[in-house]
Amino acid sequence: MVGVSRHPPAIGISSNGFTQQPCLSVWKAGQSRYQYCPTPCSKFGRNKSSVNNIKGLDMVPVSDSWYTCFRAATPSIRRLSVLISEHVTCKVGSFEHDLVRDEQKAFSIAKESKQLNESSLEQNVPSQESLLGREDLLLQEAGGCAESSGVSEGTVYPLHSRLLYLEERNEEMLSRRLLKLCRLNKVRSAFQLYKSMEFLGLRPNSHACNSMVSCLLRNDMIDDALRIFYSMKARGETTGHTCSLILKAVADARGCDTALSMFEELERNKNVNKSFDAIVYNTMLSAFSKANDWVQTENIWRRMQHNGHSGTTVTYRLLVCTFVRCGLNELAIDAYHEMLWNGLTPGEDAMHAIIGACVKEGKWDLALTVFQNMLKCGLKPNLIACNALLNSLGKAGKLNLAFKVYDAMKSLGHAPDAYTCNALLGALNKVNQHADAIQLFENIRREQISVLSLQVYHTVLMSYQKLGLWERALQLLWQMEASEMHLTSAPYNLVIGACEVAKQPKVALQIYDHMVHQKCSPDIFTLLSLIRSCIWGSLWDKVEHILNQNPPSGYLYNAAVQGLFLRGNIDFGMRLYAKMKELNLNVDGKTRAMVLQNLSKDPRRV
Template sequence: MAVMAELLRNSVSVITTSNGFACQGRFYGRPTTSDSANCYRKYGCCLFHGSSITLNRRRWEIKTRRMSLLHGFTRKKNLIVVSNMIASIEEPELVYEDEEENELIEKRKDGDDDLDTLGRSLPPWGNIVVEQESDFELKSGSQPLAASKKLKMVMDGGIRVHFLEERNEEILSRRILMLSRSNKVRSALELHESMKFSGLRPSVHACNSLLSCLLRNELLDDALKVFVFMRRNEITSGHSYSLVLKAIANAQGFDSVLNMFVEYGGYSRAKNDFDVIVYNTMISICGRVNNWIEAEKLWRSMKENGHIGTQVTYSLLVCIFVRCNQHELALDAYYEMIHNGLKPGDDIMQAVIGLCTKEEKWDLALNLFQCMLDGRSQPNQICCNALINSLGKAGKVKLAFKVYDTMKSLGHMPDTYTWNALLGALYKANQYADALRLFESLKKYQNSQLNVQLYNTAFMSCQKLGLWEKALQLLWQMEASGLLVSTSSFNLVISACEVARKPKVALQVYEHMVHQKCTPDTFTYLSLIRGCVWGSLWAEVDDILEKVAPDASLYNAVIQGMCLRGKFKSANKLYLRMRKIDIKPDGKTRALMLQNFQKDST
């Protein structure tokens, strides 16, 4: 009786329930190796020492709040092995079997689809290293147990792996999708790792959402691990590659992303997962660094692989080629877009209009502008200004002012570029008086928009008309307005005085120029010399040559002027001086000196 009482006092009953099946066994005292083997053969389960179970006279049940099951799994602490499965018991709690057994089984059967419940009911597994061996030891205290595999768990505080009671891949993928969209990075990544460890495969949509979540939170290394898993299991899509390529470009630069693209077979004709979105991503990345060569190569490769470009594709190509001054390629991309039946967007139309104006194809630019208006699109102000400038350079003044009127009807306010284009159009069409009238109206109503370029256009009109007084008046107004008068502006005023045969006034402007600490250049001295020659101011000419460093163009201009004014002896002396200081005369100077030498001989 005493022995029987001792056995009853040390006995314990264990019930392990999971996924709808239960196993119950009774052990007396501390189990030995033979006891464990017998128990395993009879009941299919074993309880090892160290499971934190309190023994009592009554019959107790172990209620495990967190249980993880895995085939062939081994853990040194708190383990229950159940027919090639192991249940990890954490936070054990003793309850009366007759009162709560039914409740426990019902909870295990029903499960819980809620993600938070999943996180509370399942324990962390940590990082797991699987080692394939012929046999392994499973220890309880110091007792070994033979089996067919050896698995090792390493708890390092990293990503946890959970036992998944739910085995439906679609439901689990939807949970990953929800967690990723909610920006719950760790939960989504743990659920993905749990599916991967359990042999389940998430959907492409779920993996892409997880990739986006990880990259959004700047977890590039984890995202690359997920991407490697996707490629290994052939569940990648074009969106997957686009996400990773953009992330690599932002983190490591253009060269790294290009190497990755080539490594994945981007330029080869072999079958790959690349679609037109991937090519658009790479073309966009090329556009960031203005690498039009690779952009063109991607465009050709995309067509060779049977992909048809989208509106985004051609928009990127046209903008990149225009920005890199590859106008022919930009037009090719535009024409191919039209050929494929795609409607160009406003950005493409405006970019093509801009390149047409640079190529002086004003007729094509005007047709595209009219097409935008017919399609109820609204060209921007830059497009209108470029077209006005192109028409002005072509001498199409009336068309330029029509586009100007259209621009105002679209609600765009003319700016400095607009006025400069219109003044340039009038000057190009030899309508110098109209250009001056437009400038006067601008000075009256748009004085704040006047700049150096507009004043220079007015100076050029004065020069053509010989209006030296008007040029001087505009020069004083320009200085009074606070604008910095450049050397080119002074040169234009001096040239206007030269045309009007006012060399003394030109010299006064030159002196004022020097006083304002504006450095004269070769064009300044040439204009002064020509004016002084025609005014027979030879002393001033000699003074200019003495002050200025030896310059072949100045000496040639003086010698030619002397010859034309009949000053052959002075021209001959200056020519000898010119040769003495080793300045080479031009052909016209040599011809004039040869003619004068023949005249002197006769």
């Protein structure tokens, strides 16, 4: 029987080009012991030779039978040396390709032998307890810093299974190796290499540490990334990139408040504050921008200015977009002007946002300037920005500019939608070109009926009302009802108003009855228009009926009294005025003046 002796085998470990001289005993039961001793040789290199042809092994002469047994046991012993090298976590030289392929077979042979005394290995390598104790001492400072910051961290490393024996002790070469592993996202190998360097007192450079932190964060190991960060902070090796990585990860995982607390703590640290740049502030701005927290966004902006850092294009894009979303258009415009003052060119997102802010603030001239700058820079304003600018120009009565923007919008390839048509119709109504607005509506309905919406119908009904085209307005109202649109009181009010202009009170009363039949509640504008129509049609009983059927309102009584006085029905107007006083309704100045004027003409009414 051939076996392995219980004496601890020594392992040849290649280091600095030399190899130790291991001795391994082979014995047979009841016989004497035979040994083989390899001579010093150079470091194993990668070649295509077989395992049995490793150079530098000289056998002691033995008999043929024993020699046969010994040759049968030698490959297994060599494979066992590979297994032992993994247990002691030493970095051995490069073995042959066939030996690596047979590693699984060597593991089964190791189980069958059961003669390996692991206690002897502890004489050559540190114990696991000592390694962990040393590791805890190395991380104690980092852990204390993490606890002082209020950031919860894990108690142990999740990948602290083993340390590596490092032949290479050059920090720069090890840093490059660590950087390569991190770029390949081999987090376990990179983490073990980093721990091994830390155990030996070697320091990776800041680039490698940043890459290690980024690799851990990509794999959701924020606690371990924080430990490395605080180790770097204790050594004074943090950079702006390091702070940006950690602050973004903390904001995403634990909220903006935790990230803000860490940011304030780092800002108070003079050594860390030196490494702050615009990107660190942009990271915090981005976190608060996602949360639409404009208060802290403005706070970070002011801190950035106070500390003498100039914003970048990303800075102002975040500021403008955040302020516009939160409805703070003045702050957005201030940030945009500061961006131009610093000589920065705004991006497409910032320009779109600032056009919306200017439109809401009524600054159509600035919005038009931004629109023209986008065209000069080769940017393509979107349809929303074009429609907003059209609406703003239309409300300002700038009809020619509005149609120029409309032509530019079509040249950009944007198809007009309902908002575009409504903006153009509103612009025509603003300058009292109601007939042109009706003609444009007819063209749109003939060519692009799909863009017609309820708001477009409202706008063209205003044109009908201004011109008193009650028949066409009524026809359009029936079409709207036939299309099963959800109608409010607004379109009925416009049609009744058209009847008022055309002096058609009976038609207005019919529309009012139809409106009530459709279960559409009339509002104050409906009743005012109806009362004025009935007064000008001399339908006095209808006026009194409308006033009695609806809750008392000072607006209705004032309109009725003024209309009656203007129509010469002084007695009825005085009765309504007396009723207003009884109901304690508010009498406006015009009504009171007309009452006093008629009293002076006929003192008997006093």
